[in-house]
Amino acid sequence: MDTPITTRSLFGPGPTNPYPEATVALGYPLLGHLDPLFIERIDHTCDGLREVWGTENARTLPLSGTGSAGMEAAFVNMVEPGDVVVIAVNGLFGERMCDVASRCGAEVVRVDHEYGQPVDPQRVADAHPNPTIIAAVHAETSTGVRSDIAALGELKGDALLLVDAVTSIGGLELRADDWGIDIGYAGTQKCLGVAPGLAPFTISDRAFERRIEHPRSWYLDLGMLGGYVGAASGSKRAYHHTAPVGMIASLEAALDRIHAEGLENVWARHAAAGEALQSGLQEHGYELFAAEGHRLPSLTTVKVPDGVDSAAVRGYLLDTLNIEIGAGVGAYADSVWRIGLMGPNATPASVTTLLAALDEAVAATSKR
Amino acid sequence: MDTPITTRSLFGPGPTNPYPEATVALGYPLLGHLDPLFIERIDHTCDGLREVWGTENARTLPLSGTGSAGMEAAFVNMVEPGDVVVIAVNGLFGERMCDVASRCGAEVVRVDHEYGQPVDPQRVADAHPNPTIIAAVHAETSTGVRSDIAALGELKGDALLLVDAVTSIGGLELRADDWGIDIGYAGTQKCLGVAPGLAPFTISDRAFERRIEHPRSWYLDLGMLGGYVGAASGSKRAYHHTAPVGMIASLEAALDRIHAEGLENVWARHAAAGEALQSGLQEHGYELFAAEGHRLPSLTTVKVPDGVDSAAVRGYLLDTLNIEIGAGVGAYADSVWRIGLMGPNATPASVTTLLAALDEAVAATSKR
Numbered sequence: 001m002d003t004p005i006t007t008r009s010l011f012g013p014g015p016t017n018p019y020p021e022a023t024v025a026l027g028y029p030l031l032g033h034l035d036p037l038f039i040e041r042i043d044h045t046c047d048g049l050r051e052v053w054g055t056e057n058a059r060t061l062p063l064s065g066t067g068s069a070g071m072e073a074a075f076v077n078m079v080e081p082g083d084v085v086v087i088a089v090n091g092l093f094g095e096r097m098c099d100v101a102s103r104c105g106a107e108v109v110r111v112d113h114e115y116g117q118p119v120d121p122q123r124v125a126d127a128h129p130n131p132t133i134i135a136a137v138h139a140e141t142s143t144g145v146r147s148d149i150a151a152l153g154e155l156k157g158d159a160l161l162l163v164d165a166v167t168s169i170g171g172l173e174l175r176a177d178d179w180g181i182d183i184g185y186a187g188t189q190k191c192l193g194v195a196p197g198l199a200p201f202t203i204s205d206r207a208f209e210r211r212i213e214h215p216r217s218w219y220l221d222l223g224m225l226g227g228y229v230g231a232a233s234g235s236k237r238a239y240h241h242t243a244p245v246g247m248i249a250s251l252e253a254a255l256d257r258i259h260a261e262g263l264e265n266v267w268a269r270h271a272a273a274g275e276a277l278q279s280g281l282q283e284h285g286y287e288l289f290a291a292e293g294h295r296l297p298s299l300t301t302v303k304v305p306d307g308v309d310s311a312a313v314r315g316y317l318l319d320t321l322n323i324e325i326g327a328g329v330g331a332y333a334d335s336v337w338r339i340g341l342m343g344p345n346a347t348p349a350s351v352t353t354l355l356a357a358l359d360e361a362v363a364a365t366s367k368r
Numbered sequence: 369m370d371t372p373i374t375t376r377s378l379f380g381p382g383p384t385n386p387y388p389e390a391t392v393a394l395g396y397p398l399l400g401h402l403d404p405l406f407i408e409r410i411d412h413t414c415d416g417l418r419e420v421w422g423t424e425n426a427r428t429l430p431l432s433g434t435g436s437a438g439m440e441a442a443f444v445n446m447v448e449p450g451d452v453v454v455i456a457v458n459g460l461f462g463e464r465m466c467d468v469a470s471r472c473g474a475e476v477v478r479v480d481h482e483y484g485q486p487v488d489p490q491r492v493a494d495a496h497p498n499p500t501i502i503a504a505v506h507a508e509t510s511t512g513v514r515s516d517i518a519a520l521g522e523l524k525g526d527a528l529l530l531v532d533a534v535t536s537i538g539g540l541e542l543r544a545d546d547w548g549i550d551i552g553y554a555g556t557q558k559c560l561g562v563a564p565g566l567a568p569f570t571i572s573d574r575a576f577e578r579r580i581e582h583p584r585s586w587y588l589d590l591g592m593l594g595g596y597v598g599a600a601s602g603s604k605r606a607y608h609h610t611a612p613v614g615m616i617a618s619l620e621a622a623l624d625r626i627h628a629e630g631l632e633n634v635w636a637r638h639a640a641a642g643e644a645l646q647s648g649l650q651e652h653g654y655e656l657f658a659a660e661g662h663r664l665p666s667l668t669t670v671k672v673p674d675g676v677d678s679a680a681v682r683g684y685l686l687d688t689l690n691i692e693i694g695a696g697v698g699a700y701a702d703s704v705w706r707i708g709l710m711g712p713n714a715t716p717a718s719v720t721t722l723l724a725a726l727d728e729a730v731a732a733t734s735k736r
Contacts, residue, residue: 012400033564068610
């Protein structure tokens with residue numbers, strides 16, 4: 001029995017609906033992972049990734065796992081037992097960084113922030129005199145907050161700056177080199193408009209030189225992966241693992257789509273959609289969760305109004321209108337909604353649809 | 369610039385050309401990873417996986433990475449520093465197991481075999497009096513050899529039996545429960561006829577109870593993943609990471625295709641294609657590499673004839689005929705070819721094509 005095929009509008013925290021070009025490319029004939037045509041494809045994909053990262057790092061590549069595999073790769077290649085890692089926590093993904101870093105043996109120095117607030121760069125910089133790594137989330141998917149990574153980069157000193165860009169890459173301004181990001185990871189299923197399954201990753205030469213030569217993870221060993229994508233200049237391509245060739249073709253197509261539109265135009269489209277949704281929600285009487293001035297365009301957090309049943313509204317949207325929005329996380333599971341406008345969904349039409357649908361869902365579930 | 373779209377016949381060691389149904393499913397509308405329809409889909413996929421594994425293990429699921437991520441998950445969840453792991457090495461993937469297990473801190477006891485020969489179960493069982501784990505590769509992709517896993521299962525004693533089934537699953541007889549496999553991992557890009565990107569995984573209750581509660585890897589933590597696919601009976605689905613929803617729809621479709629044909633019929637189709645290729649090659653004057661009686665139907669290893677340039681032949685096949693076959697590995701890189709007949713490619717037509725193409729390529733490159 002096949003699962004029924006149903007078209008959903010994916011306005012949750014991700015995955016988003018993919019760019020049509022990304023879906024079409026999944027139907028291309030597969031290439032072997034050592035085929036010269038695939039080598040061209042992955043090189044072109046890495047070039048496209050460098051543009052969305054805002055970097056010239058030779059070692060910029062799609063890792064063969066989801067965004068969380070990117071987080072793990074970032075820590076497992078850099079952290080020796082006992083290393084001090086300062087982590088800015090202002091949401092679930094900062095929390096997760098603490099868990100991942102601890103498993104690598106790090107001495108984690110947490111700098112907690114209220115959920116809904118951005119990271120305070122000075123507090124993070126002051127948390128320890130000489131950490132190995134300072135880590136923060138650029139766009140907190142759990143709270144809808146954008147933090148100032150450039151300010152952290154200015155204060156990092158000799159530490160390496162490790163950044164989660166899962167919900168910013170391809171939708172918001174991101175300038176890894178200018179901001180001093182040494183290690184960055186992301187996902188494909190948000191603003192890049194590709195199905196989940198790959199983790200765009202970048203690492204500076206400065207950070208790569210400080211990596212662990214023989215990390216605990218074989219699968220995510222960047223030394224081996226460097227040869228695999230040809231990032232080590234002049235090196236022969238070495239077989240490491242079988243690349244997810246189909247997903248990479250899809251990512252290549254989405255990146256081509258983004259660069260054809262123009263990266264800054266894509267950022268502007270996300271910004272306009274997010275602002276329209278946020279002002280529309282306030283006009284419709286809803287209150288936003290994330291601190292003003294620090295709101296992500298790609299992911300809007302809304303307080304569930306008093307007396308409204310969060311799950312009932314989400315269920316109505318999904319079952320009646322085929323619209324997915326997300327619940328909150330942790331302590332805010334039932335009191336916050338998360339609404340994503342990412343990739344091809346970052347349009348005025350999405351905003352109009354969402355505002356009407358949310359009003360209808362609230363009215364319909366309140367009448368019950 | 370888009371990479372040119374070229375249709376290759378993928379007769380290498382994998383990826384293979386996918387089943388058409390698997391490609392079609394990649395075009396289905398994406399579902400959110402928490403959508404009740406996706407939960408149905410992953411449950412149905414896990415049911416289909418249980419059949420190809422030959423298991424009733426509740427914890428049978430597609431991990432979000434390639435086959436090598438499956439290998440890493442197998443060791444990282446089971447091996448504490450100092451644990452004795454006996455590894456049967458008769459090819460590259462046994463070698464890789466030694467590397468992965470060492471990074472987990474294992475005391476690795478290698479049992480080396482000549483490449484091209486199957487694993488000797490008695491030598492492996494005698495290698496250590498009380499290992500934590502005994503590990504072996506069912507179908508060595510690097511040499512084209514099948515080993516007797518059931519015999520290892522009879523001799524394993526209190527040890528856990530960990531098996532690589534990357535090149536057997538969905539194409540060869542595989543009976544995890546009957547053979548005593550405690551932990552198994554595989555890939556999707558071989559006989560299952562799906563693009564690379566997922567690692568079908570299974571673990572027995574006996575093994576799960578002995579796992580590490582807080583393994584070094586967060587991404588591959590089976591305790592967390594168990595809740596994620598609902599394998600822990602009665603448990604609520606917990607968010608762990610964003611599942612690669614598109615790839616899972618593709619795997620589901622391929623499994624449905626295999627089960628509609630009938631699993632034993634699919635095994636018979638692979639067996640017939642492999643035997644036809646192997647006898648045809650011998651009739652055409654080629655010598656096979658893998659030991660007689662232990663040859664994989666899905667992956668045939670052929671000795672490159674004296675005076676023939678291995679790379680020139682592979683290049684001619686790819687550039688002139690759009691046919692991919694594989695080189696050998698390690699010491700056999702230039703002296704062995706690897707020819708796969710997997711998934712939809714396991715047919716008489718593939719055999720006829722390959723024999724004619726190989727003869728032509730050898731003749732064409734010798735004339736130069």
